[in-house]
Each structure stands twice: as C-alpha cells, then as structure tokens.
Amino acid sequence: MTRRDFNASVLLATAAIPGAAVPTVAKPYWYERIRRVGQPNLNEKDAASVDVEKWIRYWSSLKADGLVVSAGGILAFYPTLVPHHQRSRYLGSRDVYGEFAVAMRKLDMRLIARLDPNWGFREALEAEPDWFARDRSGQPVQHHATSELYLTCMFGRYFDEHMTSIIGELRDGYDTDGFYTNGWPGTGLGDICYCDVCRTKYRRRFSAELPEQPARSDSNYRRWTGWRMERVLEIWNLWQSTAAQGRPDRVYVGNLGGSIRAEINVAKIAGLCKWMNADHQDRLGATPMWDCAQQGRVCYSVMRGRTATNVTSAYNLSDAVWRHTSKASVEMRMWLAQTAASGMAPWETWLGGDPKDTRWQRPSREFFDWLAANERHYFNKRSLSNVGLVWPQRTQVWHSTLAHNTDALQGYYYALLEARIPFDLVHDQDLTTDRLAAYKVIVLPNVALLPDEACAAIRDYQGAGGSLVATLETSLYDGEGERRKEFALASVFGASVKGPLEGPLENSYLRVERRHPILNGLENTTFLPGPIFRVPIHDIADPILTRIPPYPAYPVEFVFPKSDGTVGPSVVAREAPGRVVYFSDDIDRTFWRSWNPDLGLLLANAVRWAARDAFSAKVTGAGLFDVFYWETEPGLALHLVNYTTPALMKGPARAISAVGPQEVRLQIPEGFAPGKAMTLSNGKELPFRRVDSELVLTVPAVGEYEVVAVTRAS
16 A cells, blocks of 8 residues: 555544444545645756756655645746746756656655746736736836846736646646645735736726725725735635646645734635645744744634645745755754644755755754654644634734734733643634634633624623633724724623723833732732733722823832822623633733733733633643644644743744653543553653543653653553
8 A cells, every 4th residue: 555545545444343334434635634745946047957866865755745846937847838938948858847746656745836926027028918017107016136027917817827727737747736836825915916907907896996005094905905815715716626627636725824923814715725835934033933833823723623734944044044054953843843733734945956055954854754753643633722812813904003013912822832821823703602612711812803793702602601811902893993982892801991092101000909819929019010001991899900000210219109099900800600801901912022920920820710720731840831732533642842942032043951840731531541641752651640530641851842642542
C-alpha cells in the first residue's frame, strides 16, 4: 500500500464480527490528511540550472507529503501554450515543472502548482491593457522593486480567463493535485483600481463612482470593500471549480495569513475554502514569539479543524530581508513547533534553486522527521479548551477610532497565555448559540461592534449558565459601527453607560473598595494602576474597584489626589446565573502597552473566577508556556510550547531556556479511558494517576517544545 492509499483509507472502519454490516465512511481527500509541505521557490535563472533530483531527495528526506512547485503566473517554468504567459527566459528546452512532476510521482508525493496572478510584463500590458490595474490618474501600476512588472486587475479578464487557462493547462498536462496563488487574495482590504473595467462595473452596479480614498468612515469605501469581497469569493470558487474538473480531490489554495492583524474577512472565505494557507513566514519588529501560534488559533476559529497550513521561511524575512541566508535554527524550529501545536501543518520554503547557505536544511529535516514519526498524534478531532477569546475583527477594521488596533485582543491573549489558561479564538462573526455553548467562559476584549443577533446569542448563552468577561465598549456599537445609546448587553453586564468615552487618563488609579477573588495576589495595596481609557458607568451597589481621577505626575511636590473621592465603578462582577465580569476600562489594551503585572493578573483572575477555576488543562511550574489541549484520533495531546527566552518580543531567538518539572492536570473527556501517557520529545512513558475526572502527571522537563500524548486504553 502506498502512503497515499494509506492516508486516504486510515479512517475507514472494519467490521469485527463476521457478517456484520460495514458502515460506509467517506474517504478523506488527500489534502485533509496532509501534515508536511515543502516549497522549493525558484527564481527565473533557476530554470536553466536547478537540480530537480537533488531537491526531490532533500524534500523526500523530510517525508514531505507534498511540494509547492513554481509553475506560472508571472513566469512559466514549463513550455506553456497560453498566450501572453511568458516563459522563463532561461527555460530553453527544459520543462522544470514537468521534471518535478515526474520525480514526485515516483515517490507518491502530491504536486501543488505555485502561481502568481498579481503581476504581468509590458508585452501583456500592451496586448491586453484591460488586464491591468490603474492608479487614479489612469496610469498602470509598476512593481516597486521590479519595474518591468505591472499590477493586474482582479476584476477583469486576467483573473477570469488568463489564470483559468493556466490552471487548466497545468491540470490537464500534468495531473496537478493542487493550485496555490502567491499573494492573493492577501490579508488586507485591497487597493482600489481605477481602470476602465472597474469604473464601468462599479458604476453599473451601484450608480456611483469609485471612492476617491480608502477612508474607513466613507460609506462608499465600505461599499467598495464589500464589492471586492464578493469578487474574491467569486474568483476563489471559479479557480476551485476549474481545478476540480475531472477529479474532485483537486484543490485551490489562496494566500492568507496576517494573524489577528488580518483585515480581509477570513470567516467568509473559510465558508467556501477547502484548505486555508497562512503565508505567515516570520516576525517583524517587537512581535511576540507566539505570533505563529496566534495564527493557528485564527485558522482554527474559522476552519474549525479543517486543513490549515502555515508557511515558514527558512531564510530571513523580518525587518531586514535576506532571502539567501538561513534563519536562526532556534527561531525556525519554534515557528514550526507553534504551527504544529496550534493545529496547522508546517509548510517550509526556501528561495533559490542553488543555495549557498544550507544551514537551514538540517534543523528542518530533524523537525519534519520527528513530526512524521509522531504524525498520528497530530490528527486532531477537536480542541478541548473551554475558554473562548473572541477575535473582534469587525471592531479592529471598522471602529471609528480603533481601526488597525489589535491591542485589546493582544492584551487579553497575553494575560491568558501568561496564566497558562488554554483557550481558543472565536471569530466575532461566529457568535452563535451553538458555537458559544462549546465554552465555559467567553471573553470579549473590547468587542465594540456587535450586531443584534450576536448580542442575542450572548444573552442566551449567559442565561443558560455560561460565563462572560468583557471590557470597555463591548456591544456599545452595532454591526455597522453606529454607536448605541446603551450597551446592547447592559442587562448581562449589570452596567449602564453614564457618558462618553474618557481618556487618555494619565496617572489615574483604581481604588480597592472590597476584597474579591479577582484581586487574588494583589494584597497589601488599596491602589492599582488605572487603565488609560474608560467608559463611565452608573454607580452600583458594593463596588470592588472605583476610579480615582488623574492628578499631576510632575513635579513631585504636586503628585497627590485633589480629593478622597472617586468617579464611579471600574468593574462589575455578578452571578445571574452564569458569572459575569465587566471592566469599564481598557484594561486589556493598557496591559498590552504597559505589561504591568497587576493588570495582567486582574484579567487572568477574572477568567479564573468566571470559570470557577475549572479549566480543561492546568500546568504548574516555572517558565512561560503556550498550552494547547486536543482530542486526537488516538487519544489526547497536550502541547507545551516554551517561550522562556530573552528573545520573546524581538527575534530571532538564539536559545530557549529549558525548565524543570511541570505538574499537569488534564480533564478527561466523558467516555475516555486513558491507557498510556508519554512525552513525544523522547518517547518516554509517564506514570499518571486518575483523580475523579482528572488525569494527573508530571513532565520532568520541557525544552523548546513538548507534547504529552495519552492513548486510549485497549
């Protein structure tokens, strides 16, 4: 049996009793079982000299399930017959794509064609001018680095006809398994094209002219973004249907990513895509090390366990770009580990067919080999996290003052991570009764823009006993960004708006009025740091924290409050019937900007109290870890990604500090009987004991990454 046949049949049940009926189970398509992807990304000159057999030997040594091979779009790496599809000037009589195809078929490796639909040459521009985008003055848009290339228009025939012809040619000529478009549709809202095609189509559709500027307060611009989104879905469907002709298991894969900073509506795309790829190769500037794991949570929020991959560059693609030197091995391994731990499949890429720096090859091979050896524990059935952190994408894109701002989500994300509380992201367009019911606690980090139907689902969830934690302006705006007079969730919060948003409030404090579990660990003080912004709310009985208004921070002679009074409550904690904590301040955003430990502890304590400290997994010990807890096909898997490094907020990491024993307590799913527990880093069995519904064990040490796998009792 080939690996392809095995992967396609691994889920089929067999009858244990002679004569018993065998249930019919649909075979999964190959891309639903893919776990390791490679990409030899070629430049134009490679067409003359690339050693295909050498590359195949390397990717085969990584046990790659499939390769993404440079095929066409900007340049063809095969003898294309599609008009205006320019062949590499170094191709000669070769068929580089075909050579890869033949070599890969011998190894039963899946062939995925890399296409770039975004740019074309002047020859095509002159022959087919309506294929190309225009700026407001009507001029074609040149590439910023390669002046011989011009930007194509996604609303015209280039996408409808030219790209579908290329897909069809590769489909029929090489029996290509999948098609991937580099750089499209991308992670942003898109750039406005002012070509005649776009002007005419927009005028016919809306009886209006294209927006002059991408102003988010402009209703015409918002309409244009919706129009572009419709076109993205239309093209995605077109390319998928073109790819699948003759074989339903062929798949089209677009280019997404962006983590929580993505502005394109990934929830809508997830509704039709079969495989979501995040081109999230590296981290920039002061980006936290967990940025890749965050991308995995984004993918799970919309794909819900369906195929998702993440591209890791083996080269340097951060603030300074070096495409032909190796990334630091620790940084690369951590990116791959986060990818796998968060439920995505690693996809590694190198640019150039003749690398002068091969230092990346050994750590890549070692990680992929290890992943292949433990592959069965990476077929996840569902996340076992019982905390859902809402990703407020709508607020981040369309809020009148907080557009482009992810600080609130980043702050609560880090507070949960630091507290080692396992959690999922939940997309703000997926706030339905069924989705919310999967969690014990839902956290709403300034989810300001909430449509009525989402608010109704949240009320139902809380009324049925679910717990909530929310901050600042949550539900104060409708789904279109119009400010309501009152929180739509006022009855849930037990709080009522008293006035407009206040801030920035410098040198302002929260005063402790009484003890409460959300203040655990904050003893011996009656003052806590005051977040920067607040929504004033009406007074409540028996408040926990109240706000001391700002007073001078300089000079020292004047640093004192002008009165002993406060200006209203800053938190409401109630049970009715599920537990609810509402912070009227931007405590999460301020925490992210300041990393003040008091604020982080308040955020984590609020979730602990709301959950009654009943989490699906608890890990106690030294170090900073990301915790993922999955139900897998063979049992359970707890992933511990170690972020204990000086390079936490600025890469690349040089080393990860190994930490000592970690006590682990896992909630055992109903009906699951644990058989054996082991650490996958070394294959050693771990003793454990069962205490009521918990499985208790100790992990002796954690290096860069550890997985505790628990199999079912036979």
